[in-house]
Structure formats: structure tokens, C-alpha cells
């Protein structure tokens with residue numbers, strides 16, 4: 001038998017290791033309504049499919065699951081299935097059970113015709129020493145779900161985080177993850193609320209890249225349409241990016257996804273530009289593109305979620321600790 005102190009320490013360790021980001025959001029009263037990752041399970045109990053790959057040799061498909069419940073993706077399955085040919089990521093499954101999966105984005109107002117799918121081997125990474133693959137998005141590539149359920153609509157509250165490659169970005173529109181139009185068209189100010197990452201304007205301090213909110217017809221770093229010097233240039237290889245919003249309030253936060261805590265860059269009123277208060281969110285989900293399928297941006301996505309409700313800072317701090325504990329390395 002273990003001495004009680006050691007047993008308690010081990011129990012505590014097991015508890016911190018097993019709770020996934022979506023278990024943490026649920027405990028905080030702001031459950032995940034979409035959870036996407038090609039690198040790991042985002043619920044401790046999740047052992048279902050993380051993503052689907054399609055190989056070019058015969059258009060065959062296979063699903064990649066975690067090595068164990070709550071664990072890292074089984075990259076070896078992809079490697080053997082795609083051996084001698086090439087594969088794309090054709091579905092990024094929603095882990096919440098709601099079926100809010102991401103698939104090839106259809107054409108939209110700013111980009112007619114379907115987008116490309118990501119090359120499955122283009123963003124290799126390690127989590128806790130185990131190989132996995134992220135979603136490498138060059139211009140022209142994008143994912144979407146126009147019939148998502150449970151995501152915020154209108155002025156409803158939501159939270160989001162994404163783990164991204166802080167060194168893969170550009171200054172064009174728009175490397176986004178989050179809430180967008182269901183029509184693939186620009187339907188006006190306030191019809192989106194997504195995480196943006198890159199060095200398009202207005203930005204903040206330095207030359208970027210920055211974490212901003214794409215609220216449609218504008219990337220926003222604060223309470224005006226201008227620059228916000230409190231939003232720093234990101235220099236980390238792995239970045240945790242957070243945007244959350246509720247009536248007349250939104251916040252931008254970020255941190256190093258491989259160590260340390262989050263910082264709040266902005267937490268205040270909606271921009272003082274007509275059309276953003278109240279918001280008119282539509283609840284579709286985009287990755288790598290703008291709401292009207294603007295697809296000139298680039299970036300790399302590893303994992304991200306959308307929640308119902310405005311998560312507390314304490315909840316997001318625990319999520320950041322969980323991300324750090326996942327030990328992302330190149």
C-alpha cells in the first residue's frame with residue numbers, strides 16, 4: 001500500500017492528466033459544442049474518430065482515432081494507409097457528439113468553387129513525444145460546416161480556443177477558426193465571431209502576427225476599428241489563441257501553448273462601429289477561411305473548440321494548463 005500522501009499525489013496527477021479541455025469547459029458550465037483536433041482527444045473519454053484521410057491512389061478513406069481514450073492520435077494508422085501515395089484530411093470530426101464535423105468548404109461570395117483539402121502529412125508535430133499531424137492550410141484550403149447545431153447565434157455568448165503554429169501566417173484574409181455565416185456569403189457586420197491569426201490589419205504592437213476577432217467586414221483588436229497596442233506580436237512556435245464574446249463584450253487572449261499562462265490582450269465592449277452590438281452570429285463553423293470563403297490566408301491548426309456560454313478566465317487557465325501538459329513539440 002502507498003503512503004496516503006503519495007496516493008493522494010498520484011490521484012491528483014491522474015486527475016490533471018485525464019481531464020481534457022472539453023471536460024474542463026463542462027465543469028466550468030460552458031460546455032464544448034464543437035471540438036476539433038487531428039492531434040488528440042479533447043475529452044478524457046473520447047476514443048472515436050478524430051479525422052478522416054483520403055488517399056490519392058484509390059480515393060480510399062480511413063479514420064484516425066486516438067491511441068487510447070483521451071489520448072494522442074494514432075499517426076501510424078495514417079502513415080501505413082498513406083504509404084506510397086499521398087493523403088488529404090477530408091473530415092475533421094466533432095468530438096462533442098453533435099456531428100459538427102468540418103469538411104471541404106464550399107464556394108462562397110469571395111471564392112467560388114470548393115476549397116482544397118489539407119495535405120495530411122504537411123504539419124508533423126509531437127505530443128508527449130508521440131507523432132501526430134496538424135492541419136496545414138495554404139491559401140486555397142478551407143473547411144466548413146454550415147449546418148452546425150448548438151453554436152451561438154444572434155448575440156448569444158460563446159468561447160473559443162485554437163492551438164496554432166505561431167510561425168505560419170500571412171497578411172491576407174483570413175486564417176480563421178470559429179463562428180460564421182451559414183450562406184458562405186458576407187451578410188454584414190457582426191455576422192461572424194471567429195479567432196483570426198495573422199498579420200493583416202489593424203493588429204497591435206509590432207509587425208504581427210496577432211490574435212484578433214474576425215467579426216465580419218473587419219478584424220478587431222479592441223473597442224475601435226484601429227490598432228490596439230495591447231495586442232502583442234506572437235513569437236511562439238505553438239500559440240493558444242482565444243476569442244470569446246457575449247452581449248456588448250468580447251475578449252482576446254493568448255499564450256505559449258507549450259508553456260506558461262494566458263494573457264488577456266483585450267476584454268471590453270464591442271467595437272464602436274455600427275453593426276457589432278448586438279451581434280448577429282449565424283452559427284456555421286469555419287477553419288482557414290473567412291465567412292465569405294475568402295481563402296487567401298495560411299496557417300496551421302492543431303486543435304480547437306467552440307463553447308456554449310462565455311467561459312470564465314479560471315476555466316480558460318485550466319484549459320491552457322491542459323494544453324501545456326499535452327507537450328506540443330516539433
Ligand SMILES: *[C@@H]1O[C@H](CO)[C@@H](O)[C@H](O)[C@H]1NC(C)=O
Nearest residue numbers: 223224225226271272273274
Ligand atoms: C471610436 O472610438 C475612437 C476612440 O475614442 C474614436 O476615435 C472613433 O472616432 C470612434 N469611432 C466611431 C465610429 O464612433
